[in-house]
Amino acid sequence: MSVLDYILAVTRSSTSDKVILVSNYTQTLDLFERLCTARKYLYVRLDGSMSIKKRAKVVERFNNPSSPEFIFMLSSKAGGCGLNLIGANRLIMFDPDWNPANDEQAMARVWRDGQKKTCFVYRLVSTGTIEEKVLQRQTHKKALSSCVVDKETDVERHFTRGELRDLFVLNEETTSDTHDKFRCRRCVNGIQVRAPPTEADCTSALSQWQHSAERRHLPDTALRAAWDAGISFVFHQRSHETRALV
Template sequence: MFQQGRRIMNPVLIISYETFRAHSAILTKSPIGLVICDEGHRLKNSENQTYTALNALKTQRRILLSGTPIQNDLLEYFSLVHFVNGGILGTAAEFRKRFEIPIIRGRDSSASPAEQQLGNEKLNELASVVNKCIIRRTQALLTKYLPIKIEQVVVCRLTPLQIELYKMFCKSNNIDELGAKDESDLKLSNSTLSAITQMKKLCNHPELIYDKCVKKEKGFENALKLFPSNFDIRNIQCELSGKMAVLDYLLAAIKANTTDKVVLVSNYTQTLDMFAKLCVLRRYNYVRLDGSMTIKKRGKIVEQFNDPCSSDFIFMLSSKAGGCGLNLIGANRLVMFDPDWNPPNDDQAMARVWRDGQKKQCFIYRLLSTGTLEEKIFQRQAHKKALSSCVVDNEEDVERHFSLTELRDLFTLNENTKSDTHEKFKCKRCVNNIQVKPPPEDSDCTCDLSQWNHCADKKNLVDPILKAVWSDTISFVYHHHSHVEQRKTV
């Protein structure tokens, strides 16, 4: 690495974060001319070992590359800026007091005019400082080279079994003691996170919490008697889950009416197991990628699936194992079965089919359970994206939809709603849940969800497949396109 002589070379070392951390004691001994960190959001925590090791490098020139500099909170943004330009924003404590607290309070939907004004002033002040060392480019530069994408958020009602199990769990002592007590996002106890996981699995399908019911674990002591007498854990029963029933209809319609392939994404390998049962039941050919698969085998099945001559209809994907970097342009429809707390994780997973090389129009389906924790997670995603739009992209007039109090209320089931998210929007374009004013002409699926199309029935849907499978199980749909196709002039 260190060379001398008449012809001095400029060596380049390409290394992963994990390998660098393992050999940092050697690599930090000598000066480095330039450090470039791809996927820079890996350094969002200034206290982790990777950040500390990289920060110890003897270099004055550092570049971070990241499409998502804010994933959860403003301290992540501070960490990235501090890495490339240490001291420009002061210490973490100074940054929190000077910028984070007033900006967060100003973004709250219940903020007073004075708090909103102070928040906007601090946003402008922050932008004037960090813009000296940031170049921002968005995906909009590439959009015109890709086919149109239709993104759809499909809100699905719980089944009676799911509702009873959900209410029983929420009424248990396990839930009464839970909740976030401060303004920080998701600084929750282990017991709270465990409860959230069980509720998310229940929203996917009651089968996923059946073992908890058998063991009579806290919250499910008397739940076993609620299951139908014909319940069999070995077989998939789609009718017991609202989202699974919609998925079953959706796949059948796609298979019968198109030649399209589908990517199914979930955060849980247990849910992938259910997808496999469904594919066996309906005789769909499928391949599966999760964390247990080797890199070599991953490349092989991706190549096989993308082959137009392949008979594989479905690609099952664990979002944590393959949500980033995979090219699955053999499919042009993707179903995001459950939401992640971190919006870039979902965005990365949904980008697997809509990318360079794709020739067909793409359809993205994001499934959420009506009035449940899943809508709360989705609302947090919207809140984080709005914060990022204000801070990173310097956008003005970004809507304030949610208060911190509402976002902390994770464990309330809203049974009497078509979409809890739409209610919180207090939408001015809809009357009695009917859209009477279309989205702004310059809006697209990167805009705030309040500027999408809002559908309480199937009349205004643009996807013929979703329109064909509309049923009482679907309570609400948000949809928008990526861009308007430019007509070629002769």
């Protein structure tokens, strides 16, 4: 939440950009509301309790460049698919979903036809926790793809007993458990010394993204400002139209 607070503050003070906050949980949206109230940010919220008719009006209002709302809070289950939210060009995924398709749908809300600004997509992950293990399974093993069909009713068959136990082990001795598992040959003592392949883009595996264990080489001013709030490692990559950060 501290990192989120810094990103929002820098975005608000130094740009005219709007932000979409996405979470899988309505309780987390409640926390977003408390933060926005404390910081006096104008916002709108869309979750499963909002009618279809009202959703269309809220989206149309937010996409209007003259609307005063700075933040659009979105429940990924209620609005992750089909919404065109080009009024914002920064999107923050606050927590990962076991189903990678849900995250991909949600992250595509700002990068749509009609978008004229550079898009920034952030994924916040608490390193060493179950969140990071969920991300690892999304990006590397792809084992959860069959859970889309199974509706997550038989997750256990994708993991050994040891892997299931490991999901709940907290690793407090790492700056990035994901980067550790890569055994990255492009980095020395956590510092990238060799650039990723020239053909790499935002659809490539995280092992082929830019790796940063310090703020100095981060291209995004919001992340540089938020570093001391609790950032330990950043994977970042730029495509021809968007800059995505994890």
